[in-house]
Amino acid sequence: MWLMIKNEWQFLLRSRVLQGISLAFLLALGVSVYLGNLQTNSQAEQYAAAKEHLRAQWESIDAMNPHGAAHYGTYVFKPSNLLSSLDEGVRSVTGNVLRVEGHVQNEMVHSEASQMQSVSKFGKLKSSLLLQYILPLVLVFLAFHSVSKEKQSGRLKSLVLQGAKPSSIVWAKTISVWLYGLVLLSLTVLTYALFNLPSISAEITSRTLLFYLSYALYYFILSGLTVFFSARWQNPTVALTAMLGIWIVWTIFLPNIFMTSVEKWHELPSREEFKTAMREDRSKGIDGHNPADARGKELEDQILKEYGVDSLSQLPINFDGIRMQADEEYGNKVWDKHFGHLRNVLARQKQSYQMAGIIDPFISLQNASMGFSGSDNLHHQEFLLQVESYRRDFIKMLNDKHAYGGSKTGDWSWKADNAFFKSVPDFAYQPTAMASVFPNYLADLILLACWTVFAAVLLVWGTKRIQVI
Amino acid sequence: MIQIQNASKSFKNTRAVQNLSLQVDKGEILGLLGANGAGKSTCIHMLLGFIKPDSGSALINGLDTSQKAREVRKIIGYIPENVNLYPFLSGIENLDYFCRLAGLKYSKIALHDLLGACGLQPEAHDKKVSAYSKGMRQKVGIAIAYAKKARVYLLDEPASGLDPLASSELSSLLKTLAAEGATILMASHDIFRVREVCHRIGILKQGQLVKELRGEEVSANELERLYLEFMKN
Known part of the structure; x- marks a missing residue:
């Protein structure tokens, strides 16, 4: 069989048309990886510079009221994962900058999509576009005629008479086309690795290997199915039409149909509904800025009792800071409730959408590719949770300073010194470890593996009765 | 030895071969003449083990081709009307590839010798097959069968479309192979070539052997007259 694979490769290497296609494809891949990498790095540099600038601004606060500083707030930038140059996933639509301040959990802004001049269905020249849409098409074009050409020319007869088994011929064709896909995929990954050599860690390596495995399985499925059709139907046009039909259904129709259905089955509240519900729930809690608020009064009585005094002026602390923090903690509970519900719905959507991989392996590939690149919605949610956790610590530190830093209730002119502001930690993003989120992508990998087995079984079963003449 | x-x-409602019996001995060349659809190719495909007869048997050196196809194919050299080689490989690379498929490894010199023995000009050996004429491809096809040390040759319209020189070279080569002990069955439309090369000639009509005669017994003109007579009746 290896002899036949070698022969197929001689054809691939010597065919001028294929040389041209391969070269053009490699150039496009190289350019897309380079541009993706350039964008990731330049974005990372911009964010690092902006972060540094904001931090310097924060640390240069000489003296300021801590609650005033909570309103002043800061900005957090979503760092790009190294692998997002291979698949940027939902990054272009989720936004990259988040304002962190007291009383409110803001939404992310400055998405790449919001700054685009035009919108194309297939977007910009990206590695994921080439690897998920174009390369599979190249594999289909390489394979659709592979066996029928041998049959039509009579070479299949000659090969069998020389001792080659029809099944070996079919496997050799499949493996040759698959290897072609793997070579282009490997070159893409290697180019990416070359650009990022100093930053490659064990985490990045494991993610890259899983990314590679997902594509390798998908390419085998496509190569196997196309060669199977080529072996079953003497007319190559039928095989090509069938595979192009499958490609269109898998990559264009089914993902849209399933996503729309999943969004209907597990409906998310609209942005307005979400905000209104948050506002309503929030209004039931303490109003940190309203001393006349009834729930605030209850808290006041509790603190006065705790300190054994009769009035706020007798308190050794600043009650305003405590009320602000109580307001904040109530707001946090409201956010947890609503954002938690949102996360639950998103998780259910993801699980249902993953199941669509049973009839469309492209969905499994897309899920796995974005997931292993760290650019899917799950990783985005993880980032939002980290930011919210930071926001809570940040605001609590400011409110505590306001309450216990030495000022008295009602003294809004009291200011914390520069040393305090310097002591407030900056946001430090902890990239989500693959090991912790891997179970979320296991279903995608299993479905891809099942499809691979199915393609292999089809090849074995379907080519047993192959007609040589 | 070839035996049917x-x-x-039958294929659907068409009887391709009917109660056919023939035998070709070692060192002998049998030519099968017949119109299109007379059953010549079906005969050859039965002998190659690609078609199983509905009744009766096809044997090569005593082995039933429908039951022992793999063993039989090891000793068969098959040259079709159009030898289809890999156009992106040279003649010598094609020969090497097909030999390796059969489990045979020849040195480069031996491969050149094989092509030379089959009449392919040395300067063509390393040229890509896409630049070959039909005759040159036929010679590589014969070299593949020859390299396999085939003892039985089955030829299906081997001279069709060949120029007179290439056709004459093919005839000489077949005679040489037969002289070396090969058993050859050749299906053809070319009455004159069959008359020139074959020891025995059979005329097939509607899947039946309607006439069998020795090559030396008839002149080419006589054979043509006989053939046309059978075809008309």
């Missing part, structure tokens, strides 16, 4: 014993084969 009372073989019949």
Whole structure:
């Protein structure tokens, strides 16, 4: 069989048309990886510079009221994962900058999509576009005629008479086309690795290997199915039409149909509904800025009792800071409730959408590719949770300073010194470890593996009765 | 030795071969003449083990081709009307590839010798097959069968479309192979070539052997007259 694979490769290497296609494809891949990498790095540099600038601004606060500083707030930038140059996933639509301040959990802004001049269905020249849409098409074009050409020319007869088994011929064709896909995929990954050599860690390596495995399985499925059709139907046009039909259904129709259905089955509240519900729930809690608020009064009585005094002026602390923090903690509970519900719905959507991989392996590939690149919605949610956790610590530190830093209730002119502001930690993003989120992508990998087995079984079963003449 | 014993084969409602029996001995060349659809190719495909007769049997050196196809194919050299090689490989690379498929490894010199023995000019050996004429491809096809040390050759319209020189070279080569002990069955439309090369000639009509005669017994003109007579009746 290896002899036949070698022969197929001689054809691939010597065919001028294929040389041209391969070269053009490699150039496009190289350019897309380079541009993706350039964008990731330049974005990372911009964010690092902006972060540094904001931090310097924060640390240069000489003296300021801590609650005033909570309103002043800061900005957090979503760092790009190294692998997002291979698949940027939902990054272009989720936004990259988040304002962190007291009383409110803001939404992310400055998405790449919001700054685009035009919108194309297939977007910009990206590695994921080439690897998920174009390369599979190249594999289909390489394979659709592979066996029928041998049959039509009579070479299949000659090969069998020389001792080659029809099944070996079919496997050799499949493996040759698959290897072609793997070579282009490997070159893409290697180019990416070359650009990022100093930053490659064990985490990045494991993610890259899983990314590679997902594509390798998908390419085998496509190569196997196309060669199977080529072996079953003497007319190559039928095989090509069938595979192009499958490609269109898998990559264009089914993902849209399933996503729309999943969004209907597990409906998310609209942005307005979400905000209104948050506002309503929030209004039931303490109003940190309203001393006349009834729930605030209850808290006041509790603190006065705790300190054994009769009035706020007798308190050794600043009650305003405590009320602000109580307001904040109530707001946090409201956010947890609503954002938690949102996360639950998103998780259910993801699980249902993953199941669509049973009839469309492209969905499994897309899920796995974005997931292993760290650019899917799950990783985005993880980032939002980290930011919210930071926001809570940040605001609590400011409110505590306001309450216990030495000022008295009602003294809004009291200011914390520069040393305090310097002591407030900056946001430090902890990239989500693959090991912790891997179970979320296991279903995608299993479905891809099942499809691979199915393609292999089809090849074995379907080519047993192959007609040589 | 090639034997077909009372073989019949039908495709849907068409009887391709009817109760056909023939035998070709070692060192002998049998030519099968017949119109299109007379059953010549079906005969050859039965002998190659690609078609199983509905009744009767096809044997090569005593082995039933429908039951022992793999063993039989090891000793068969098959040259079709159009030898289809890999156009992106040279003649010598094609020969090497097909030999390796059969489990044979020849040195480069031996491969050149094989092509030379089959009449392919040395300067063509390393040229890509896409630049070959039909005759040159036929010679590589014969070299593949020859390299396999085939003892039985089955030829299906081997001279069709060849120029007179290439056709004459093919005839000489077949005679040489037969002289070396090969058993050859050749299906053809070319009455004159069959008359020139074959020891025995059979005329097939509607899947039946309607006439069998020795090559030396008839002149080419006589054979043509006989053939046309059978075809008309």
